[in-house]
Structures are given as structure tokens and as C-alpha cells.
Amino acid sequence: GPSNQQDQSVYEERHLRYISPLGKGNFGSVELCRYDPLGDNTGELIAVKKLQPNKQSNLEDFQKEINTIRSLHCDYIVKYRGVCYSMGRLSMSLVMEYLPYGSLIGYLEKNRQLINNRRMLLFASQICKGLEYLQSMRYVHRDLAARNILVASDTLVKIADFGLTKIIPFDKEYYRVTHPGESPIFWYAPESITESKFSHKSDVWSFGVVLHELFSYCEHNCNPKRLYMQEIGNDMQGLSISMHLVDILKDNWRLPAPPLCPPRVRHLPQPYATLRVA
Numbered sequence: 001g002p003s004n005q006q007d008q009s010v011y012e013e014r015h016l017r018y019i020s021p022l023g024k025g026n027f028g029s030v031e032l033c034r035y036d037p038l039g040d041n042t043g044e045l046i047a048v049k050k051l052q053p054n055k056q057s058n059l060e061d062f063q064k065e066i067n068t069i070r071s072l073h074c075d076y077i078v079k080y081r082g083v084c085y086s087m088g089r090l091s092m093s094l095v096m097e098y099l100p101y102g103s104l105i106g107y108l109e110k111n112r113q114l115i116n117n118r119r120m121l122l123f124a125s126q127i128c129k130g131l132e133y134l135q136s137m138r139y140v141h142r143d144l145a146a147r148n149i150l151v152a153s154d155t156l157v158k159i160a161d162f163g164l165t166k167i168i169p170f171d172k173e174y175y176r177v178t179h180p181g182e183s184p185i186f187w188y189a190p191e192s193i194t195e196s197k198f199s200h201k202s203d204v205w206s207f208g209v210v211l212h213e214l215f216s217y218c219e220h221n222c223n224p225k226r227l228y229m230q231e232i233g234n235d236m237q238g239l240s241i242s243m244h245l246v247d248i249l250k251d252n253w254r255l256p257a258p259p260l261c262p263p264r265v266r267h268l269p270q271p272y273a274t275l276r277v278a
């Protein structure tokens, strides 16, 4: 690969210094490491994603995730750095840029007082531009949520975690998933719940839920899951949660605008109102 360390593409495991855990999911986990070939602690900090050594997480999906993130070059999408092979265990890890401020959820909860509407709209526009870039590459993210948005600085956020991302076939407008798996249904558009159909439009729906999280400052007592369950809980009749959710959405119930949401965001101008958002 290119000479300087920044564009490194293969990282040698022997120079990787584990520092701390950064995040965890069903099939993978992300760790903070320092890549320190000189052994003098001057190496760069990197985020390393490993597969959980359980049976379900399969290497093929991880390989697809690596190929996806490697093909993305956008200021509003977390950057691929390279891969690290661990021969002994015949497995590999994904090396990415380390975003020091962590997930958007923790950042909003911690810095709530300091963040005004102007900054909130800046973050929203950056996520929107990241999504626009993904759509220009025919990718559907399928897991757009505040938990998967990372904070690079006080004025920059990036879309991360491409574990569920799919490419829309050239002759279709949507991607149909065969195995719904662990679905984040409270961020899903109705057609994704009922027909496992994912498209640029369903990503826009999820972006609407992310806007709700943003203007709720990711407060856990008004997160989308809790608000939807409160609404559904009132008429639980044995149907599955997802069927109840689709019912209230088809009855045009929507997440209530967060109390602190500015009027111009609360009431989108008419043309945008047709943009189905959560």
C-alpha cells in the first residue's frame, strides 16, 4: 500500500496494542487500539472491529461489510483504514479511523446544555449528506439510528456500522431481505416490517426517526422504542409487537414531535410533508 502510515492497508497484529472497548453488537465488537510499530507509544489510535467468536457471526458477511466500508469515500461516513489478519485464528479484523467523541447518543446526553438548534441542524444535514452519498452508490444502510452515528468533533458527525448495508440490484428499487434477524423495527419503515423491503425511501424513514432522536437529545425516557411501546401497550391483543406497530403507523400515528423541537423542524413545509418520515 501507499508509503505513509495514514494510508496503511494491512496492519500487523504484533504491532496492535489493545487499549479499551468502544462498542459491542450482536456479532461484533469494536476496540480502541494503538498501532505502534516503533513500540514507543507514538503510533496512531485506531478503532478495530472484530467478529464475536460465536458460531452465528459468519466471515462472509463480515467480508461484505469490509468491502462496503472500503468502497465509501465521504466526509460524513466513518473511514476505512485497512485490515489486520490474525493468522493463528485464521480470522481478520476491520481497522477504521477512531472517532474520539464516541456515539451520538452519549454525546448528546453529556453535552445537552451546550448544543443549540443550529448545531443540531448541522448534525442532521451531515447525516443527510452521508445518506445522500450512500444512495448515490446504490447502498441501503438498513440500520440508520443515533446509536450508529459517531461524533468526530464538536462540529462533525459520521454514519458508521455497515453490518446490515446492502446494494440495491441494478434492475430494482428495493432490496428484499430473506432473514430479518435481530430487526431494529422501531427504526423500520412499514414496508420493511411487513415485506422485509428496504430501499432509499426506507432509509429516509429511519433518518426521520434519527431526527426525532436528535431533537430529543437521545433522552432515554423518550426514545422511539419507549414511545412506540407506550402507544402499542394500550391496545395489546396478542398480535406481535411488529404487527401492532404497523397498525398504528397505518392509522397515521407518528412519534410526537419532541418538546424542544423548533417549529420550523416540527412543521416541515408542505412539499416535504409528503416525505414519509416517522
Ligand SMILES: CCS(=O)(=O)N1CC(CC#N)(n2cc(-c3nc(Nc4ccc(C(=O)OC(C)(C)C)cc4)nc4[nH]ccc34)cn2)C1
Residues within 6 Å of the ligand: 021, 022, 023, 024, 025, 026, 027, 028, 029, 030, 047, 049, 078, 096, 097, 098, 099, 100, 101, 102, 103, 106, 147, 148, 149, 150, 160, 161, 163
Ligand atoms: C454493531 C456491532 S459493532 O460492535 O460493530 N459496533 C458498535 C458500533 C456502533 C456504531 N457505530 N460502534 C462503533 C464504535 C466506534 N467508536 C469510536 N469511538 C468511540 C470513542 C469513545 C467512546 C466512548 O467514550 O465510549 C464509552 C463506552 C462511553 C467510554 C466510544 C467510541 N470510533 C469508531 N470508529 C469506527 C467505529 C468506531 C463504537 N461502537 C459498531
